[in-house]
Amino acid sequence: MAAGSEPSEELVALAAEAYVYGYPLVRGLSTVEDFMQEGVGSLAPAPFNHFAHDGGLAAPGTHLGDVSNDTVLSVAQLDLSGGPIRLHVPDTDGAYYVLQFVDAWTNNFAYLGRRATGTGEGDWIVAPPGWAGSEPAGVHGVIDAPTSVVSVVGRIACDGPDDMARVRALQEQFTLTHLEPGTHRTGLPAPDNGVPEQVRFFERLRVWMADFPPAVADCAYQDRFQPLELLEEGPSPYVRADPALVGALVEGMAQGRARVEAAGRGGGANGGGWRTDTHLFDYNLDRFGVGTIDSPEWKIADREASYLVRAVAASGALWGSHGYEAVHAHTFRDADGHRLNGAHAYVLRFEQPPPVGAFWSVTMYDVPDHRLVENAADRYAIGDRTPGLVRADDGSLTLHLSRERPADPAAAANWLPAPDGDFRPVLRLYQPGRAVLDGSYEIPAVERG
Template identity: 35%
Template sequence: MTHDELMNEARDAVIFTLPLFETARMRAATAPRRHGALGEAGDTPGSTMRWVNHMTHTQRLLGPEDRHVVSPNNDTLYNTTWLDLSRGPVLIEVPDMGERYWTLGFLDMWTNPFAYAGRRTTGNRAQRLFVHGPHWQGQRPDATVPIAVPGDDAWIIGRILVEDDAADMARVRGLQADHAILRADGSGQRAAHVFDTSLDGRVTAAPGAELYRRVVLAVLARNAAPAADADALASALSFLRPQSPEHHEAFAEALAEVHAQLRGAVQASDVGGGWSVPVLVRESFGQDYLTRARVARNLIGALGMEEAMYVMGEVDESGQALDGHHAYELRFGPGEAPQVDAFWSLTMYRRSDCMLVDNAIGRCSVGDRTRGLRYEADGSLCVRIQATDPGPAHNWLPAPAEPFYLALRLYQPREAHLQMRFAYPPLRRVD
């Protein structure tokens, strides 16, 4: 095998396995160190022990100061749960959610969004979810919603829509407090226990090859690849357990290279006007390993498109990368706003780190729920996207004075979006 052939196989191995590492990193970064009733998971500040089978909640909308999750939304409060089902099933209790939008999105360690509970799928009335792994056998409790997890581990990302005011925040916090994760053995006891995540999730740079191999192999042992991935897995294992110094060196080089390329690459428009739809997954990425890896690196935690679509703006209508040294305009004409059954929002991110942008007016996003927006006489909504204040006559989404990208989120999108028939207005440079 030539060096070029070896490098190509090493890159493929990284692309195939990268979701396992990124999900494990997210578990280490976001699984709680402390349980309110049971105390600390570890006995030292640097411990990698975390609580699993325990739901945690954000108590405010995320902002520029929050740096654990790439491309977070600025619309909902999050619930986060890391499941370990190797000890048996769990019951998740959800209170009556009224008429509010909410969802619990279940992702496997390969980042496939394989199941949901929520407004769209299981409704808003009080419910109990029976969640089990691949090795469980038995009788499911009556009046429960079954959710089968393909591996021993899973990530639940919950979203609850909230108004940015104290009264609604208080209502949602009350709903959060009424969620519970219990053992499924009828004891009524908490399912929470301590789990060793084995790495420091705060480090977001490309990992070293030895750390990457160790983490990926540990996750893989508990979360098997689908049978259809047998060839890709066999090739990847030759680098995860390198058979020669050449394999070791090629993998280390490919690891740094792929991480940089996935983070820095600008995705060209594929739906017109500067917009692209990088995530067209419903329940599984299948064999589209490159898209899966890019999403894991830049949009980890993305839901399937029937629950939420992510329409990304990385270039303007002429194909030039968006940059805060220029000014742009986005105009939704009369009747041309996104078509959704829940809500939509347009959020700003820095290209360099995929984080929300601090700005003078504290606005990270605009959408159909944003207060104080100005509509034109014919009903058009025009948004000015730039680093400097365009003045009170404009709706301003502040940009950083550097490269940036936009995420147009569509929660419960309608058929025009799902069938790729919607005409997205162009991202037009105006300076």
Template identity: 30%
Template sequence: MNRRKLLALAGAASFAPGLQAHAAAPTNATAAQDAYLYALPLIEMATTRARMLKAPGAAINKLDHTRTLADHTSRRVTTPNNDTLYSWTFLDLTWGPATLTIPPMGERYYSVAVMDMFTNNNVVLGTRTIGGEGGTFTLVGPGQVASGPNPTRIATPHAWLLLRVLTDGGEDLAAAHKAQDGFQLKGPTAAPVPTYATRDAAPDAYFASARALLASDPAPPSDLRLLRRTAPFLGAGPFDPAVAADGVEEARLITMFAKGRQTFTGGWAYPRPNLGDYGQDYLYRAIVALQGLGALPVAEAMYMKAAGDDGAGTFIGDGLYRLSLPARLPLDGFWSLSMYEATKDGQFFFTDNPLGRYTIGDRTRGLKRNADGSLDIWIGRTDPGGERSANWLPAPKAGPFAMYLRAYLPRAELLDGRFRLPPVVKA
């Protein structure tokens, strides 16, 4: 691929509002590109489901609990958090609804997100939406009769249920485990899960799996325009393998340039308002599926990425960095700053370090605050020494890294941009 085309694709990743949504007569390669990106969330969901179902005792329509906080060995889902314990299941509502019982949670933060196979959050049941008293909810698939307590409609027959329960770790883990055990899910017996291609598969295998996934979990009518344009790849076909290969190559390059899709304001990229419920923003949906699968909607949590040395989200320096935060951030939940090593395929995972510290947040023990309550966080590959050590967030020993700040239950001034985070600066 020549340099001019490469730069054009970088520009597409930076500025395109959707998958060529207004192109009058796209080429077949463009249609293949758009088809690849449209199907990517489905492929990533199926890949994640297959990976998670390999865990001992895991099954469809059965809650599985993670009993420890994520660390550098956690590689099942990109950009994990180190604040909450996860419980999860993949739902199959083909044969009928499932019933979810949420126990009384009191003041402990929790959220139950149910994402359809297109990665939209159909519902978030938790501290923000139903409070700490709990309740029973009926998860109803498309076309099913909405009977049972608190019927909650899910857009596709298959979905991902992801529960987060806040814990400080250590002595709090036993209480957090008890809270997890109070969640109960009852659903119909599910059929075996087919095997699907991954995002790196050859185009014919990729599109065959995309068609199978769309048959299992049909797209909404609002996507019909794109599906008609991409019918050779996502519909009945046929398509030219060489043209498909060109389009898939272009799509993969666009995901490589996904960092260009982010706009940094004052040193941070802020999430779009449609994070977690994407509508027809298919390109943004594909990028999040690759870089942050399972992201909550912004009303629940905001994920802010630091600009880095390149101004596009990547740090490469060996020196020391500093983030100075005010005594309080405008939120009703909690916040944390997470450190990730960046992989070549654009994903992010915690990095091994001598402190076993993957985040710093408002609940981190032993931090040293300034006289006015503000907090200086020191970031680097080596211990900064002295009093700074208490506030050290270790970076990888080598290689690029990225940082995300999570703010749970953000207030209006953070949601609407009246409040902005201070930048990370070189110390």
């Protein structure tokens, strides 16, 4: 490319493709760094190969959107560059939990927990790519990691503040130990600080793409980015890059970001105006370990199309789980298509309980930040574990969504407080049944009371 030349449309389009393709890697590993250096939300920072445990259920003031009020988080960032890690899990006595294993490209490649492996006590080995060691005696199995850095996202069901003592006791029993002597990283490979901020995204992508190679088929795809100098090794090509290349990268990043945002406004439809995420995490096409389902039903058929889905998931639901582990559905509108707003009272009537193998809940969030809503009742979610729910004689359950507490005692028992303005309820289905997964279960609409 001649110095000072204008970027071609082809180069800008290639940069947009590279942004969509590489955004999950950069977003995911940037979050890994945040976890280790500063902590995220209410989780304190923790170094590689140590768990950070949340101290309670999420509450108003949590600086994260769409945070669950059903489970308590335990998160660990694993570095396997020095060898395998031995993971111990406790006996939860049938109670729901999941440990979700996510590689550097945000692929969910293994699960432990109630659905996947049961709730008994045991040890597992998490092994780095290419490990040829022997499985130690007394372990349940080996989890082969696709990349040498792995995020373990743990969620333990909690039935409220009075249940936290049990949860804390379980958290202390999730342990990580080195299987072999070795030298482990203390941080991620560092991009060149001399790269201008406007193209820092592509520098992170260049460095991390080299250190955490994807599946072979993806490597073949990313070879197309050679004209962007993303495959250059050694000193960064972006410190003194040709202005035309910089222009292509900047414009391509803007176009790629717009593409991801536009795709994120879609989503699978269910009845009653609800939008579901059942297949948002089906972009893993290559690595299927313990607890995953290696089936066409859970794979996006078009590999290139999967890159955009993966970017959408990383943007709006980073480290979310496959639909067969949990399904989330949300709505902004009532049965007549009007925005849900605290100026009105609403009902959500379940003729039959949602079909789940574990439990379900409805959580209230404000708009547009999607955060929990402070209320005098100190109730932020309601579901089948909520004590004192009142069901009708026919077994149906009617939830009341309103700003003010209903005067009727039965309605008050089934009350989920709403904020003053617009709001957005989220229905979470843990271990969803087949009717949820095949779409035959229709979530009832929210109706104005």
